[in-house]
Amino acid sequence: MKSLLDQPAEAAVFAQISKMHPDFDRMIVKPLLEVAKLSAASVIDLLHLVLSQDLENFCPDSCLLDARLRLLQPHFVISQVINPLMRFGVKNPYRVIRRCPSLFTAAIMKEDDQTRLLTALSTLNILLTKKDLSSLVKKYPSVLTRSREDLQTTHDYLTRVMGLEGSGEMAGATATPRSVHHTRHSTRLRLVFCPAWRLPLRRTVTRHLLLLLANQWPPSLPHSAQKSQDYIVGQLLTCSPEQFSYWLEYHDEPEGERVEGRAFSAKDVRQFEKICNTLTPEENFIREEEDEDYSDSESDTSDSEYCP
DSSP states (O other): OHHHHTSHHHHHHHHHHHHHOSSHIIIIIHHHHHTSOOOHHHHHHHHHHHHOGGGGGTOOOSOHHHHHHHHTSHHHIIIIIIHHHHHTTOSOHHHHHHHOTHHHHHTTOEETTEEHHHHHHHHHHHHSOHHHHHHHHHHOGGGGGSOHHHHHHHHHIIIIISOOBOHHHHTTOOOOHHHHHHHHTOOOOBGGGOGGGGSOHHHHHHHHHHHHHTTOSSOOOOOOSSSOHHHHHHHHHHSOGGGHHHHHTOOSSTTSOOOTTOOOOHHHHHHHHHHHTTSSOGGGGOOOTTOOOOOOOOOOOSOOOOOO
C-alpha cells in the first residue's frame, strides 16, 4: 500500500476517497475482507485499479470518483467477478483472482454489451467442456482477460491446425464432422495444458511453423518418466531461443542418445521469429478442412501463471 501511495497521482485520488470515508479501514477495507471475502493481497490489487489514472479508459462515467467508490464495494466484487466465475464452474474463484488481479479490470471493460470477463467466460463455455474451462482457468487465469475474437482464433489454431484435443475428443466423444477432423489431426496433446492461451498467437504460430519446416512436428520426443509430452511441447512454445534445442532433444538421462539433425542455435530461432514477424498476420494461418496434420500443447498441473 505504501508503494502505491508513493505515486503522486494515486495519492491524490486516495486523499479524495479518504476525505469522504475518514475511517477507510472500517468502511472500505473491512467489508471487502469480511463480506466480499477477498484476501488482503486482493484488496491491495483492487485499490491499484481504483486509484489508477487509467481507470477513466474503462469507466467513461460523468463522475469518475463515484465510479471509483462503486468498485470498492463488496457488491461489485461479488456480482461482477465472483458470481460470473462460479456460474461458469470455476472452482475457488478467490484463488483465481489472487493469481490474476487483472480480472478486476476485465470485470469493468466493456466488450459489446458485456464485460470482458463475462464475454471470455461465455466464449470459452462454447468452445470447451465445463471441465476443460475450469481446468484452463485454474492453470492460465489470464485467459479471461482476452477478447472473444482472440479466444476463438487461438482455439481454432490450436485445434484445427496444431491438432490439440479437449477432454471430449480424448475420451472418444460421439463422432461429428468436427470431431472426425480432430481425430484425423490428433497428436494426443491436451488443449487445456497448452501455454498458447497466455501467449500472443504470433509466438505460438512462429514456434509451431519452425518445427513444421524442420519436419519435427509433432516432435518425436522420447518417453519421459519425469516430464509429460504436453509439458515438453509447452516448453518449446515458451522457452528462450537459447533453450529451444534443449527441449527439442529432451531426455531424462544426461547420457541418453541424442537425435541428430534437430539442433537449432539461438540465432536460428531469433532469425526465424524475425522473419515471421514480417509475414502474413497470424489469422491467415488458420486454414480450412483441407489442411493436414499439425499439433501442440503443454501439461503441468502446477500453478504456472501469475498475471499482475
